[in-house]
Amino acid sequence: MSNLPVxxxxxxxxxxxxxxxxxxxxxxxxxxIQEFCDRRRKPVPRGQHPKQHGCxxxxxxxxxxxxxxxxxxxxxxxxxxxxxxxxxxxxxWDDTIHDVHGMAxxxxxxxxxxxxxxxxxxxxxxFLMIDHPVFFVRNVADYVSLMEDFxxxxxxxxxxxxxxxxxxxxSPDQQFRLLRAAGNKKSDSPLGTQYWSTTPIKLGPNxxxxxxxxxxxxxxxxLTSGSKDKLREAMSAHLRHHEARFDFLVQLQTDPVAMPVxxxxxxxxxxxxxxxxxxxxxxxxxxxxxKEQMQFCENLSFTPWHALAEHRPLGGINRAxxxxxxxISQRRHELNGVPMQEPNA
Numbered sequence: 219m220s221n222l223p224v225x226x227x228x229x230x231x232x233x234x235x236x237x238x239x240x241x242x243x244x245x246x247x248x249x250x251i252q253e254f255c256d257r258r259r260k261p262v263p264r265g266q267h268p269k270q271h272g273c274x275x276x277x278x279x280x281x282x283x284x285x286x287x288x289x290x291x292x293x294x295x296x297x298x299x300x301x302x303x304x305x306x307x308x309x310x311w312d313d314t315i316h317d318v319h320g321m322a323x324x325x326x327x328x329x330x331x332x333x334x335x336x337x338x339x340x341x342x343x344x345f346l347m348i349d350h351p352v353f354f355v356r357n358v359a360d361y362v363s364l365m366e367d368f369x370x371x372x373x374x375x376x377x378x379x380x381x382x383x384x385x386x387x388x389s390p391d392q393q394f395r396l397l398r399a400a401g402n403k404k405s406d407s408p409l410g411t412q413y414w415s416t417t418p419i420k421l422g423p424n425x426x427x428x429x430x431x432x433x434x435x436x437x438x439x440x441l442t443s444g445s446k447d448k449l450r451e452a453m454s455a456h457l458r459h460h461e462a463r464f465d466f467l468v469q470l471q472t473d474p475v476a477m478p479v480x481x482x483x484x485x486x487x488x489x490x491x492x493x494x495x496x497x498x499x500x501x502x503x504x505x506x507x508x509k510e511q512m513q514f515c516e517n518l519s520f521t522p523w524h525a526l527a528e529h530r531p532l533g534g535i536n537r538a539x540x541x542x543x544x545x546i547s548q549r550r551h552e553l554n555g556v557p558m559q560e561p562n563a
Contacts, residue, residue, distance in 0.1 A: 226474045229425035231532055240358045241538045245545045247365040252546055254373045261516060262553040265546040267306035267320040271313075271408055271450040272506040273515035274457065276301040278325055278466070279498045288468060290422030291528030292328060292343055293496050299325040300563055303501065304515055305408035305453065308348070308401060312446040318400045319349045319449075321413040321430060322520040323499070326563045330526050334544075337524065340560040344524035345466075347413035347430060349403050353482035354396035358534045364393055396483060406440045407452035409462040409501070417482045417539075418471065418532045419522065425471040425479055425532055427486055429493055433463040454507060462501040467493035479533045517556050519547045524560065 226232060248265050256262055263269075282296040292299065301323055308318035325343040332340050355361045371382035386394060405411050414429045438460050440452050456462060470491050471477045477486040506512075521543040522531040531539070551558040 228474050237358050240362050247369050262550050269307040271305040273304045274506050276303050277500045291526045301325050313449045316402045321347045342560045349411050350400040351414045353416040355393045356481045356483050420530045426468045429467045430464045464499040465495050466497035468496045469493045
């Protein structure tokens with residue numbers, strides 16, 4: 219695949235030659251792992267962030283008096299949205315083991331045509347994040363090689379598992395170093411963690427990354443636990459008597475070279491473009507652990523492509539996620555015998 223052009227504008231994407239073929243390879247590898255490994259579990263888990271700590275009801279409240287540059291899409295006017303938020307682990311089923319952790323927000327009653335052809339009339343807008351500021355692969359080509367190694371680890375024989383496992387643990391290559399850094403997080407509570415988008419999306423004519431930072435003022439102390447479900451238990455204990463709050467922050471791209479759209483491994487300099495608060499997330503006191511609620515959460519789909527055109531995902535990794543998430547989510551729902559549809563309020 220060719221390199222980026224010498225000159226590139228703010229918010230501009232650059233699609234390398236051969237990227238579509240490489241994305242199809244990634245989809246095929248994900249589907250192979252899904253058929254070989256994931257479908258042995260009942261229900262069949264997600265290919266990404268399979269362990270849920272729970273889905274909670276929330277209010278997503280747009281800030282008043284936002285500067286005009288931020289007033290696009292769902293941020294165009296001050297108003298509250300109802301939302302569902304799923305907290306998760308990246309790979310581990312035991313919360314005591316280091317891992318990357320996820321926060322996926324689904325806004326409800328979002329009017330306007332969405333970018334996914336199959337869900338133009340859906341009334342949702344998703345924002346996906348992990349508790350690490352950057353992604354672990356630069357582009358789709360690197361993603362292919364990483365997935366080939368992961369396939370060997372997940373489905374290969376003992377020698378393949380040993381070789382690929384040592385590579386994940388010891389390789390000095392950038393993608394493995396970043397993967398280890400992202401997966402080495404220890405969390406005491408999903409409600410006390412900061413999360414980042416890692417990849418950019420549009421904000422009207424601009425490109426942004428976004429982050430969610432917890433407001434811990436008045437939050438109760440987290441009791442340490444050795445339970446494999448300690449993160450769900452920490453959420454449950456917190457929300458039994460206290461609400462939780464986060465600030466939703468956006469960072470504008472101000473330099474197309476130093477803050478690239480096509481390389482999510484690069485940190486965007488906060489001194490050049492600081493994060494600005496665009497909304498408050500309020501999670502009221504609630505119980506979320508009933509069998510029916512956990513099953514509802516399990517059947518939800520999240521993708522950055524559940525989006526208005528004003529928030530269309532940008533960059534090669536997001537272009538890959540579009541096809542990957544659609545393929546493995548559709549197959550997961552088929553195997554679990556549940557419809558694949560977006561919720562309404």
